[in-house]
Amino acid sequence: MPHGPYPPELLTTAQMARADRLTIESGVAGMALMEKAAAAIAAAATAFLVKTAGRRVLVLCGPGNNGGDGYVAARMLRSQRFKVRVAALVPPESLRGDAREAASTWDGRVEDATSCDFTGVDLVIDALFGTGLARDIDGPAAVLIERLNAWRAETRQKIIAVDIPSGVDGTSGAIRGVAVQADSTVTFFRLKCGHLLLPGRLRCGAISCAHIGIRSTVLQQIAPQTFVNEPDAWGAALRLPSVEGHKYARGHAVVVSGGASHTGAARLAATAALRAGAGLVTLATPQDAVAVNAPALTSVMLRVADGPAGLSALLEDRRKNVVALGPALGVGEDCCALVEAALAPSPEPRAAVLDADVLTSFALAPERLKEAIANAPGPVVLTPHGGEFARLFHGQRWERTLSGAPISKLERTRDAAREVGAVIVFKGPDTVVAAPDGRASILPHATPWLATAGSGDVLTGIVAGLLAQGMEPFAAASCAVWMHAAAAEDFGPGLIADDIINHLPAAWRRLTATQS
Ligand SMILES: NC(=O)C1=CN([C@@H]2O[C@H](COP(=O)(O)OP(=O)(O)OC[C@H]3O[C@@H](n4cnc5c(N)ncnc54)[C@H](O)[C@@H]3O)[C@@H](O)[C@H]2O)[C@@H](O)CC1
Ligand SMILES: Nc1ncnc2c1ncn2[C@@H]1O[C@H](COP(=O)(O)OP(=O)(O)O)[C@@H](O)[C@H]1O
Ligand SMILES: [K+]
Secondary structure (H helix, E strand, O other): OOOOOOOOEEEOHHHHHHHHHHHHHOOOOHHHHHHHHHHHHHHHHHHHHHHHOOOEEEEEEOOOHHHHHHHHHHHHHHHOOOEEEEEEOOOHHHOOHHHHHHHHOOOOOEEEHHHOOOOOOOEEEEEOOOOOOOOOOOHHHHHHHHHHHHHHHHHOOEEEEEOOOOOEOOOOOOEOOOOOOOOEEEEEOOOEHHHHOOOHHHHHOEEEEEOOOOOOOHHHHHOOOEEEOOHHHHHHHOOOOOOOOOHHHHOEEEEEOOOOOOOHHHHHHHHHHHHOOOOEEEEEEOHHHHHHHHHHOOOOEEEEOOHHHHHHHHOOOOOEEEEEEOOOOOOOHHHHHHHHHHOOOOOOOOEEEEOHHHHHHOOOOHHHHHHHHHOOOOOEEEOOOHHHHHHHHOOOOOEEOOOOOEEOHHHHHHHHHHHHOOEEEEOOOOOEEEOOOOOEEEOOOOOHHHOOOOHHHHHHHHHHHHHHOOOOHHHHHHHHHHHHHHHHHHHOOOOOHHHHHHOHHHHHHHHHHHHO
16 A cells, blocks of 8 residues: 655644634635645546546535535536536535535536435545544435445445545544545645544545645644654654764663573564664573573673573663563563563663563553653653553553543553653554653554564564664654564565564665665
């Protein structure tokens, strides 16, 4: 699926409405914005129709300005001699404001959308609901959307969504009752969070973003805190090796190994930390696992560290500036005690990455983890998948506010980061990274081949490797998620965790190309 690069900021629907308002207050007519939005839709439709030699377009218009865009696009397409039908959810006379004015520019027939026929149509433009969707869709509009999706599935004809597929909540990505399955979506000014969060992203098809005359200076007032996880969002924080540098200038990461029969996960993390650019990486191993770990390591160093006392002694070397633990460490009190040793106060700053069994071990004592993080000698990054997140933060993935609005993965991650005082990487197809200060990023694309054993361990290592080089923690976590996905994309199908490590150099090449 094509993706980005997109403009860096992601907006909620309320922030987008404010961007429209600020622009209109500054003297730009709402109709001028709508004309440009409609022109972008008409251009996308024309490109599709020319490519497929299609002629017949059906524009479905809703009761607000999204419908307004639809009427204007219909007029533009008809002027290019396409055969255009318009079908509306409400009569044009009942529209208000810009939508009413837009509808008045269409002098053709307006059918009743709830009974319209899709036979013979080459392309449908979905202008039913956009960012003004305020509640679940039900009744005749829901039946229409279900009929539309069934028509698409049966005929394999295409749907272009205006701004966002109708029924997808632009802020949360939730489906409000029912939602259009689009093949492509043309949005305006900036993507909304719901374009990238699941399940919304899966309804959008290929997303493009059109400029419609809203100036980016309005963002100074809106101050968005959510970003597309692409190099534009964090590239400035990257630390590349310098000509006069040496390995200690790139940090020394420690990764803690599990016992003799559980060592592979930590080795994956340790090797990934090196590939991510840490100058040195030491695997801290219990005595009973030395014989397994030693023959399996080359560039990663090995030191014995038994239990919390052993780890504390190892970390007395102040050059060791990151510690990562969790992968295959074993769940229980021993694990909690190791974490407390790793996060114990120290005269020198030291960052930590906590993953997997660590997150499960603290599920019954989140306050204890919070306290250890509060006293830690540096930033802490937690990397839960959905199950670990739910256990540690006792949350369901989709909950609603009292008014019925869905609470998104984005908000849940942001709340958890604030609550626990750490950067949180909430993994999955739409990985969200959030910092305690409210900044957040959403990964726009990732191959599902990443869902393979050990993949998360590799991610933990990449985060550790970037932190070792002194990268700011929110940027390091976001960059790690991006590199992990970029390496996987470079490898392609058949991916296993080791391949992600081996393809990190390709991710670095892509990254340094974007930097120059
Ligand atoms: N001037 C502007 O503000 C611009 C707006 N634009 C377009 O306008 C859209 C936003 O317009 P609106 O704020 O009017 O919102 P929408 O057109 O998305 O929908 C709002 C209308 O739908 C109704 N509604 C909401 N949820 C419903 C549900 N579940 N079932 C039935 N009816 C429901 C509301 O009562 C309202 O009448 C954007 O998505 C974009 O397409 C663009 O033309 C750019 C300029
Ligand atoms: N469907 C998916 N599409 C893209 N990435 C995914 C998908 N499912 C999981 N991932 C990614 O794969 C990695 C899996 O991590 P994790 O669940 O910890 O696996 P493991 O414990 O086996 O290492 C995470 O980075 C996650 O974001
Ligand atoms: K729409």
